[in-house]
Amino acid sequence: MSSIPVQIPAYIDANAKAFVDRLARAVAIPSISGDVNNRKDVFAMADFLEGELVKLGVSVKRAKLGKQVLDGVELELPDAILGTLGSDKAKKTILLYGHFDVQPALKSDGWDTEPFVLTEDPATGRLIGRGSSDDKGPVLGWLNAIEAYQKSNVEIPVNIKFCFEGMEESGSEGLDELIEAEAKAGGYFHGVDAVCISDNYWLNTRTPALTYGLRGISYYKITIAGPARDLHSGVFGRTVHEPMTDLITLMSKLVTPSGDILVPGVEDLVAPLTEQEKARYVSLDYSVSDVEHSAGAKVALSDDKATVLMGRMRYPSLSLHGIEGAFSAPGAKTVIPAKVSGKFSIRLVPDQTPALVDPLVIAYLKSEFAKLNTKNTLSIENLHGGKPWVADPDHWNYEAAKRATKAVYGRAPDLTREGGSIPVTLTFAESLGVNVLLLPMGRGDDGAHSTNEKLDKSNFLQGSKLLGTYLWEVAKS
Amino acid sequence: MSSIPVQIPAYIDANAKAFVDRLARAVAIPSISGDVNNRKDVFAMADFLEGELVKLGVSVKRAKLGKQVLDGVELELPDAILGTLGSDKAKKTILLYGHFDVQPALKSDGWDTEPFVLTEDPATGRLIGRGSSDDKGPVLGWLNAIEAYQKSNVEIPVNIKFCFEGMEESGSEGLDELIEAEAKAGGYFHGVDAVCISDNYWLNTRTPALTYGLRGISYYKITIAGPARDLHSGVFGRTVHEPMTDLITLMSKLVTPSGDILVPGVEDLVAPLTEQEKARYVSLDYSVSDVEHSAGAKVALSDDKATVLMGRMRYPSLSLHGIEGAFSAPGAKTVIPAKVSGKFSIRLVPDQTPALVDPLVIAYLKSEFAKLNTKNTLSIENLHGGKPWVADPDHWNYEAAKRATKAVYGRAPDLTREGGSIPVTLTFAESLGVNVLLLPMGRGDDGAHSTNEKLDKSNFLQGSKLLGTYLWEVAKS
Ligand SMILES: [Zn+2]
Ligand SMILES: [Zn+2]
Ligand SMILES: [Zn+2]
Ligand SMILES: [Zn+2]
Structure with missing residues (x-):
C-alpha cells in the first residue's frame, strides 16, 4: 500500500x-x-x-x-x-x-x-x-x-x-x-x-x-498525633513524646538520599530489566544535562544517561512531599505541633500495583513505628492510587x-x-x-x-x- | 523582727x-x-x-x-x-x-x-x-x-x-x-x-x-536546596537528589523519639545532677498526670515524676518545629519541593550556652550532610539564641x-x-x-x-x- x-x-x-x-x-x-x-x-x-x-x-x-x-x-x-x-x-x-x-x-x-x-x-x-x-x-x-x-x-x-x-x-x-x-x-x-x-x-x-x-502511584498520608493541642517547647520540651520527632524518624526510614526505597519487598516487585529493554534507554535522544537543564541545577542522581532515564521510566520512586500540621511559615516559632501528617507517594512500575505495594508499606510503617516506643498514635491513609x-x-x-x-x-x-x-x-x-x-x-x-x-x-x-x-x-x- | x-x-x-x-x-x-x-x-x-x-x-x-x-x-x-x-x-x-x-x-x-x-x-x-x-x-x-x-x-x-x-x-x-x-x-x-x-x-x-x-535556647534553620524550581514527582522522581529526602534524613539524626539529643557533646555540657538537687524535684507538688492533663493526652516521656520534671527544668530538649518550603496544605500534591528549611531548637541548661552548643550542632550537621552524598546544598542559620x-x-x-x-x-x-x-x-x-x-x-x-x-x-x-x-x-x- x-x-x-x-x-x-x-x-x-x-x-x-x-x-x-x-x-x-x-x-x-x-x-x-x-x-x-x-x-x-x-x-x-x-x-x-x-x-x-x-x-x-x-x-x-x-x-x-x-x-x-x-x-x-x-x-x-x-x-x-x-x-x-x-x-x-x-x-x-x-x-x-x-x-x-x-x-x-x-x-x-x-x-x-x-x-x-x-x-x-x-x-x-x-x-x-x-x-x-x-x-x-x-x-x-x-x-x-x-x-x-x-x-x-x-x-x-x-x-x-x-x-x-x-x-x-x-x-x-x-x-x-x-x-x-x-x-x-x-x-x-x-x-x-x-x-x-x-x-x-x-x-x-x-x-x-x-x-x-x-508509572502508577500510591499516595500516602501518615498522621502522628498525641497532645490534644499544640504545645510550647519551653514548657513541654523533653516531657512528652513529640509527634514531629516520631514522624521525621519514621519518614527517614522510607527512602535513601540516593533514591533507593527502603520498604522491604517494594523494589523486589519490579520486573527484571532485559538487555533488549536496556538498549532502548541507551538509544534515546537524551543526556544527563537535559534532566539537569529542566531541573535547573546539577542534581541528577547519576552521570549515566540510561540510569537516569530508567529512574524516571522503569523504576519506582518514593518522594516525600511535605508535612501538614507542623510550623511551615517563615520565622522562628517554638511550637511542638500536636498532630502532624507526612505526605509521600511511590511511583509504581510493573509488576507493582497499589494492591501489592500498599500492604508492604503499611506493615513496614507499623513495624518501624512500634520500634519508636512512643505513646503517640499512628494512622495511615492511602489518598489515591493507580496501577502502572x-x-x-x-x-x-x-x-x-x-x-x-x-x-x-x-x-x-x-x-x-x-x-x-x-x-x-x-x-x-x-x-x-x-x-x-x-x-x-x-x-x-x-x-x-x-x-x-x-x-x-x-x-x-x-x-x-x-x-x-x-x-x-x-x-x- | x-x-x-x-x-x-x-x-x-x-x-x-x-x-x-x-x-x-x-x-x-x-x-x-x-x-x-x-x-x-x-x-x-x-x-x-x-x-x-x-x-x-x-x-x-x-x-x-x-x-x-x-x-x-x-x-x-x-x-x-x-x-x-x-x-x-x-x-x-x-x-x-x-x-x-x-x-x-x-x-x-x-x-x-x-x-x-x-x-x-x-x-x-x-x-x-x-x-x-x-x-x-x-x-x-x-x-x-x-x-x-x-x-x-x-x-x-x-x-x-x-x-x-x-x-x-x-x-x-x-x-x-x-x-x-x-x-x-x-x-x-x-x-x-x-x-x-x-x-x-x-x-x-x-x-x-x-x-x-x-532554660536558654538556640534556634536553627537548616536549608537544603537543589533544583531551581519545584518539580513534579512523576517526571523527576528517582532522577534527581530530592531536598526533602536529604532534609528528613538530616533532621532524623538530631533527637530520638525518647528525647535524647544525638548531637555529640551537647548532653555532655549539662551540669551533673546532685542528690540535693534531685531531692528538690522529688518534693515538688506535681504528678505525671499533671503534665498529661496540660498536654491533653497520656504522652509523658516517663512515668516517674522527677524524671518528667527534670526533663522540663534541668535537661536540654530538642524540638523539631516544622519545615518551610515543603507541601503543607491539606490534600495530595505530588511535588518535589526545590528548597526546604527545617526549623528546630534546643532548650539550653547550665552549663550549655549558645556559644558552646552552636559549633557542635553546626559541625555535626555538616558531617552528617556529607554522609548523604547528595548534590544538593546545605546552609545553616542560627535564628536566635539565649543563655540559660x-x-x-x-x-x-x-x-x-x-x-x-x-x-x-x-x-x-x-x-x-x-x-x-x-x-x-x-x-x-x-x-x-x-x-x-x-x-x-x-x-x-x-x-x-x-x-x-x-x-x-x-x-x-x-x-x-x-x-x-x-x-x-x-x-x-
Ligand atoms: Zn506573655
Ligand atoms: Zn509576661
Ligand atoms: Zn494537563
Ligand atoms: Zn492533558
Missing part, C-alpha cells in the same frame, strides 16, 4: 493560518474545569468542539456525566463528547481521546502574555496560551487532519470514534464509568481496534516520541506511528515511558482490551500546567500531519 | 472590689505591643500606670526607647516606666520588673467573653480577660501592696525601684540597652540589692512557687519569698525552674550582678497567650498580699 497522498500534508501547510486561528478561538474560551466560575466556559468549549466536529460530518453524541460538588457548589459535570466518523466494516476502528478543559491561568501568575489570548511569537514560532499544548492543540490536530483528508478528496482509511472530555484536569470525574459502560457489547466503544491519545510530550525538544508506558501501564511498543498500532513519524519527521521516534500517570490510558487498556498508543504532539519544554504554556507552530502543523499520517498507516497494518 | 502588720493584708481584703475595678480599667486598654493599630493603646496604658504610681508618691521617669519598624510602619517604641519610691540608705533597694503590654486577642479567636472586658465568673472566681494574669494583675499587685502599706500607715521597709515595660510580648525591644546603661555607676538601677519579677506561673493550680531557673539562667534558691532574696509564702499561703512554695525563657531575667542578673527572684502570682492553668486568659481572684488578692509580705520579709534579711 502506498504512502499518504501528498495533497494531505500540503493542505495542512496551505491552511496553516486558518488552523492557528481556530486554535486561537479555542484558547480564547477559558475552559478551566477546576473553577466554579468557569464551568459555563467548559460547556461553551464543548459546544465549540461539537460544532467543528459536525462540520466534518462527525455524528456527535454528548454524554451527561452527572453532578459534582466543587467549592461547596453543586455543578453539572461537563458533557463528554462522543463521536463517530465512518462505519465501514472493512476498516479498522480507532478511538481517539483528548480533553478540552485546561488548567487555571492568570496573567498575574507570571505570564508574559494574556493566557487566554493565543499569541504567536514571531522570533521563535511559539503559539503561547493556556491549553495550546495541553490539550487543545492536539485535539484540533485531529480535526485538521480529517479536514485535510476531506478537502483533498481522499477517503479516510479507518473508522474513527472520538472521546473528548472536559474534566481531565480535575480528575476525569465520571469518565471511567462511561468508558467501562460503553466498552461493553452494544456500547459506543465496543469493537474498536486500538486507541490513540495525543496528550503528552516529547522527551526533549528535538525528537518525536511514542510513549508506551506510564505498559503497552507493547512493537504492536501494529505503534508500528503505524513509527512509520508515520518517519514519514513526517524523517526520523524514528524515541520510544519513551513517562514517569507520571494519565489514568484514562489504563481505563481504555483494561476496559477495551486493546493496544493504546500515546502519540505526543508537543515538545518537552511546552510547560503544560505552567505559566507561558506554548505549542511550537511547527509542532502544531507537523503534528497535524503526523496524526493524519498515523491514520493512513494504521489502516495498512 | 516581727511579722507584717495584720492591717496590711486586711486592707487588701477590704479593698478587693476597688482593686479588681482597677485591674478591669487596665484590661480595658488593649495594649497589644505587636499590632501597629494598638501602639496608641500601649502609650495609653503607660499613662494609666504612671498616673497610678504618681498617686502612690512614686517619682516616675519615662524612658524613651527609640523607634521600630513594624509591618512596614515606623513607630515610636512604648516608653519604659522607671520609678523610685524611697531612698533611705539604711534600707535595701529592691528592683521590681513587670510589663504592661499584652498578647493580641480577638473574641473570634474563641474567647467566651470579650477579651478586653474583665469578666468575673462568680462560679469559679476567675477574672477573665487579656492581660489579667500576664502581666497586668501582677503589676497592679505591687501597687495594691504599696497602697495597703500607705493606707495602713506602715512604713515600707525597703526602697523600691520600678522597671515596667511595654514591649515584653514583642521581644522587649530597646530594654536590654536601657538596663545595661542604667545598671552602671550613676545609673537609675545602680546599687539595687536584688530584683523581683512577677511574670510567670505556679507549676500547678494548687501550690505557690518560686522560680530560680530558666539559674539563681541560688537559698539566697536571702529567696528566703524572704519563702517566708512570705508561708505567711500568706500557710505552706512552703514549690522551688521550680521553667523550661522556657524570660530573657530580661538574664539581663538583670548579668548587668546588675545581683540575685533575681521570679515570684509568680498566677496558676499554671491561667492560659497566658491563649484564649480565655484568667487570673483567679484569690490569686490576685493573696498574690498582692504575697508581694507586700515579700517586701516586708526581704527587709529582715
Whole structure:
C-alpha cells in the first residue's frame, strides 16, 4: 500500500493560518474545569468542539456525566463528547481521546502574555496560551487532519470514534464509568481496534516520541498525633513524646538520599530489566544535562544517561512531599505541633500495583513505628492510587506511528515511558482490551500546567500531519 | 523582727472590689505591643500606670526607647516606666520588673467573653480577660501592696525601684540597652540589692512557687536546596537528589523519639545532677498526670515524676518545629519541593550556652550532610539564641519569698525552674550582678497567650498580699 497522498500534508501547510486561528478561538474560551466560575466556559468549549466536529460530518453524541460538588457548589459535570466518523466494516476502528478543559491561568501568575489570548511569537514560532499544548492543540490536530483528508478528496482509511472530555484536569470525574459502560457489547466503544491519545510530550525538544508506558502511584498520608493541642517547647520540651520527632524518624526510614526505597519487598516487585529493554534507554535522544537543564541545577542522581532515564521510566520512586500540621511559615516559632501528617507517594512500575505495594508499606510503617516506643498514635491513609501501564511498543498500532513519524519527521521516534500517570490510558487498556498508543504532539519544554504554556507552530502543523499520517498507516497494518 | 502588720493584708481584703475595678480599667486598654493599630493603646496604658504610681508618691521617669519598624510602619517604641519610691540608705533597694503590654486577642479567636472586658465568673472566681494574669494583675499587685502599706500607715521597709515595660510580648525591644546603661555607676538601677519579677506561673493550680531557673535556647534553620524550581514527582522522581529526602534524613539524626539529643557533646555540657538537687524535684507538688492533663493526652516521656520534671527544668530538649518550603496544605500534591528549611531548637541548661552548643550542632550537621552524598546544598542559620539562667534558691532574696509564702499561703512554695525563657531575667542578673527572684502570682492553668486568659481572684488578692509580705520579709534579711 502506498504512502499518504501528498495533497494531505500540503493542505495542512496551505491552511496553516486558518488552523492557528481556530486554535486561537479555542484558547480564547477559558475552559478551566477546576473553577466554579468557569464551568459555563467548559460547556461553551464543548459546544465549540461539537460544532467543528459536525462540520466534518462527525455524528456527535454528548454524554451527561452527572453532578459534582466543587467549592461547596453543586455543578453539572461537563458533557463528554462522543463521536463517530465512518462505519465501514472493512476498516479498522480507532478511538481517539483528548480533553478540552485546561488548567487555571492568570496573567498575574507570571505570564508574559494574556493566557487566554493565543499569541504567536514571531522570533521563535511559539503559539503561547493556556491549553495550546495541553490539550487543545492536539485535539484540533485531529480535526485538521480529517479536514485535510476531506478537502483533498481522499477517503479516510479507518473508522474513527472520538472521546473528548472536559474534566481531565480535575480528575476525569465520571469518565471511567462511561468508558467501562460503553466498552461493553452494544456500547459506543465496543469493537474498536486500538486507541490513540495525543496528550503528552516529547522527551526533549528535538525528537518525536511514542510513549508506551506510564508509572502508577500510591499516595500516602501518615498522621502522628498525641497532645490534644499544640504545645510550647519551653514548657513541654523533653516531657512528652513529640509527634514531629516520631514522624521525621519514621519518614527517614522510607527512602535513601540516593533514591533507593527502603520498604522491604517494594523494589523486589519490579520486573527484571532485559538487555533488549536496556538498549532502548541507551538509544534515546537524551543526556544527563537535559534532566539537569529542566531541573535547573546539577542534581541528577547519576552521570549515566540510561540510569537516569530508567529512574524516571522503569523504576519506582518514593518522594516525600511535605508535612501538614507542623510550623511551615517563615520565622522562628517554638511550637511542638500536636498532630502532624507526612505526605509521600511511590511511583509504581510493573509488576507493582497499589494492591501489592500498599500492604508492604503499611506493615513496614507499623513495624518501624512500634520500634519508636512512643505513646503517640499512628494512622495511615492511602489518598489515591493507580496501577502502572505498559503497552507493547512493537504492536501494529505503534508500528503505524513509527512509520508515520518517519514519514513526517524523517526520523524514528524515541520510544519513551513517562514517569507520571494519565489514568484514562489504563481505563481504555483494561476496559477495551486493546493496544493504546500515546502519540505526543508537543515538545518537552511546552510547560503544560505552567505559566507561558506554548505549542511550537511547527509542532502544531507537523503534528497535524503526523496524526493524519498515523491514520493512513494504521489502516495498512 | 516581727511579722507584717495584720492591717496590711486586711486592707487588701477590704479593698478587693476597688482593686479588681482597677485591674478591669487596665484590661480595658488593649495594649497589644505587636499590632501597629494598638501602639496608641500601649502609650495609653503607660499613662494609666504612671498616673497610678504618681498617686502612690512614686517619682516616675519615662524612658524613651527609640523607634521600630513594624509591618512596614515606623513607630515610636512604648516608653519604659522607671520609678523610685524611697531612698533611705539604711534600707535595701529592691528592683521590681513587670510589663504592661499584652498578647493580641480577638473574641473570634474563641474567647467566651470579650477579651478586653474583665469578666468575673462568680462560679469559679476567675477574672477573665487579656492581660489579667500576664502581666497586668501582677503589676497592679505591687501597687495594691504599696497602697495597703500607705493606707495602713506602715512604713515600707525597703526602697523600691520600678522597671515596667511595654514591649515584653514583642521581644522587649530597646530594654536590654536601657538596663545595661542604667545598671552602671550613676545609673537609675545602680546599687539595687536584688530584683523581683512577677511574670510567670505556679507549676500547678494548687501550690505557690518560686522560680530560680530558666532554660536558654538556640534556634536553627537548616536549608537544603537543589533544583531551581519545584518539580513534579512523576517526571523527576528517582532522577534527581530530592531536598526533602536529604532534609528528613538530616533532621532524623538530631533527637530520638525518647528525647535524647544525638548531637555529640551537647548532653555532655549539662551540669551533673546532685542528690540535693534531685531531692528538690522529688518534693515538688506535681504528678505525671499533671503534665498529661496540660498536654491533653497520656504522652509523658516517663512515668516517674522527677524524671518528667527534670526533663522540663534541668535537661536540654530538642524540638523539631516544622519545615518551610515543603507541601503543607491539606490534600495530595505530588511535588518535589526545590528548597526546604527545617526549623528546630534546643532548650539550653547550665552549663550549655549558645556559644558552646552552636559549633557542635553546626559541625555535626555538616558531617552528617556529607554522609548523604547528595548534590544538593546545605546552609545553616542560627535564628536566635539565649543563655540559660539559674539563681541560688537559698539566697536571702529567696528566703524572704519563702517566708512570705508561708505567711500568706500557710505552706512552703514549690522551688521550680521553667523550661522556657524570660530573657530580661538574664539581663538583670548579668548587668546588675545581683540575685533575681521570679515570684509568680498566677496558676499554671491561667492560659497566658491563649484564649480565655484568667487570673483567679484569690490569686490576685493573696498574690498582692504575697508581694507586700515579700517586701516586708526581704527587709529582715
Ligand atoms: Zn492533558
Ligand atoms: Zn494537563
Ligand atoms: Zn509576661
Ligand atoms: Zn506573655
